[in-house]
Amino acid sequence: MNKLKQKISEKTIERLSIYRRYLKDLQKNGKDRVYSHELAQLVSGTAAQVRRDLMQVGSNGCSSKGYEVSMLIDEIAKLLDCSEKQNIALIGVGNLGRALLGYFSGSRENYDIVALFDNAPDKCGRVICGKRCYSMNQLTEIVKEQKISTAILAVPAEAAEETAQNLIDAGIKAILNFAPRHITTRSRVFIETLDMTKALEKAIYFSRKNT
């Protein structure tokens, strides 16, 4: 029934994350069923697209009653989440880094920032927002010790590439990069860049085109 291991596209993974967040809201509000066209609005997509996405998680929609919210959440979790909680490192504890620390701290079930890294002497050694800050030369050690799989990179642009390489060398498997640099690597590490400058310039461009 479940066609095992057809690779799921990045776009679908992104949408699944969005669906799940909304489904959890629905659950909180006591709604226990949902239709594909309701989810479609969330991503400015079509109902058919939603159904295709959900098929890939082994969907269990019911004709004319839609999908069961709690089951969908479970199915998506089975796909997106690892069985054990994922440990995340935050690299760079400047203004942006601290904001991200606050943003990602709290009620996350399946991942958590467990270590900070920064070379500034006034930061490393300290505990910031409840997390210990280490210097970069402890990276490999801590990554191993805490089984950290993923890093959030919030260092200045000039330091991004070198730092990313250090992360890769330390055994990190994925990087969420906030520095305005697209990082290239020949390794199999997954790098997702959230380029805020690019996004703002794009928004400014289309502010004039969408009359």
Added chain:
Amino acid sequence: MNKLKQKISEKTIERLSIYRRYLKDLQKNGKDRVYSHELAQLVSGTAAQVRRDLMQVGSNGCSSKGYEVSMLIDEIAKLLDCSEKQNIALIGVGNLGRALLGYFSGSRENYDIVALFDNAPDKCGRVICGKRCYSMNQLTEIVKEQKISTAILAVPAEAAEETAQNLIDAGIKAILNFAPRHITTRSRVFIETLDMTKALEKAIYFSRKNT
């Protein structure tokens, strides 16, 4: 020569922004020519793709010498930038908002954050990082007064949709949304959502899939 007004895709606009940032670096370093395959590395793309992108800005590449850096920068600016500097509003002056304010302040030539908005009484009325913070009910007034075209939305998820609607009503033409909510609207306003939670969950997912 320049085939007027074939619509340029969002993806191309994003890449152009990235090319330009790199080109400015090259210029600073005294390099005055660049090949399409050099730019291709930046976006993990192919040389052909870069050449297609550059064609759309009216490219002027020269066989066997590549593109002239300063001319490319000018051509891209002619496409991406407006003639006058764009005024930006930042909505939500929490931790993330302040970090974004720092991030986007400084040496930007073609846009600038000129006004902050937040309803917290300890913030509105004050000047933060050199920018005045207003309360949300002054929005329409200030947007008109300062000719603000674009807003950066950094409010909590619960407030995102309502605030976005207020922005649209006030005449904003584009929104860069940092709240973890996908905002739907029937208006022609351009909305770009930078969904950090989605991005992190995606990174975590692929940290396990990329062997």
Added chain:
DNA sequence: TTCACGCTGTGTAATATTTCACAATTAAAG
């Protein structure tokens, strides 16, 4: 000049992603 090389510009092919459209299924009403 002539040749060889390397790069651009672009038609065409290939791939990825989304949408359409409809048979099958379920629920509910009569």
Added chain:
DNA sequence: CTTTAATTGTGAAATATTACACAGCGTGAA
């Protein structure tokens, strides 16, 4: 039970995006 209305799952079409491949041109060397 039969009919009606609504929704799912999915093949096939449509669209969007990327990559290939090569003609043509400029450059530099002989």
